[in-house]
Amino acid sequence: MYSTPQLDDLYGLTSRIRVAVQRLNKHSVPLLLLLLLITSFGGSPAWAQTGYNRWDAKPVTTPKPATSAAQRGAQLARAKARQDSIVRAQHLYQDSLRIAAATAPTLLKRGIGQRIKDKRLQPEDATYFEYIRRFIKYPVEALRAQIGGDVVMKLSIDATGRVTHLKLVESTIPPGAAGEVAMIQQARLLLRQLRFELAAGVTEEEMRIGYRFE
DSSP states (O other), X not given: OOOOHHXXXXXXXXXXXXXXXXXXXGGGHHHHHHHHHHHHHHTOHHHHHHHHHTSOOOOOOOOOOOOOHHHHHHHHHHHHHHHHHHHHHHHHHHHHHHHHTSOOOSOBOTTHHHHHHHTOOOGGGHHHHHHHHHHOOOOHHHHHXXXXXXXXXXXEEOTTSBEEEEEEEEEOSOTXXXXXXXXHHHHHXXXXXXXXXXXXXXXXXXXXXXXXOO
């Protein structure tokens, strides 16, 4: 049997209480048992430590670092960029509806792109310029920033005269300038609506749309 100072104390206490109980009458027994219980709990460091270990520690809340002026500025810039993107998308959508509802010009004679480039226009080519003049819309943001330039698109035209494919060939609008995306998209929408005379097969046209402010 193992012997430790704590066990020796407990054995001695138990023996003394047993002797005392034998000497007292039966009415004193409950009181002594209660005394034994209080003495055992109060004098036991292990019980006290166990009770302490059962305490629930509350998590420590780490305060959030304060937002600096530079961070606030970056957040505002990102929010403004998102808002501007939404506005541009709305304008493009409105332009697409407006142009899609436009009456297509009279069937154009093929080769108009080369005639415009060589400055050898024919009377029937006037319908193309009337169509562009009527439905082109200068983007507000580009107008405020006084941004202009030319957009050149290559069109693939099927035998029925419909534009089936467009490819951006050249743009003299400064990259990233205000209204650049809107101007290119609008040129694409306008040229998509063109109709050409019937032909034996697929042909191509290179068309230029210019944005000028005065």
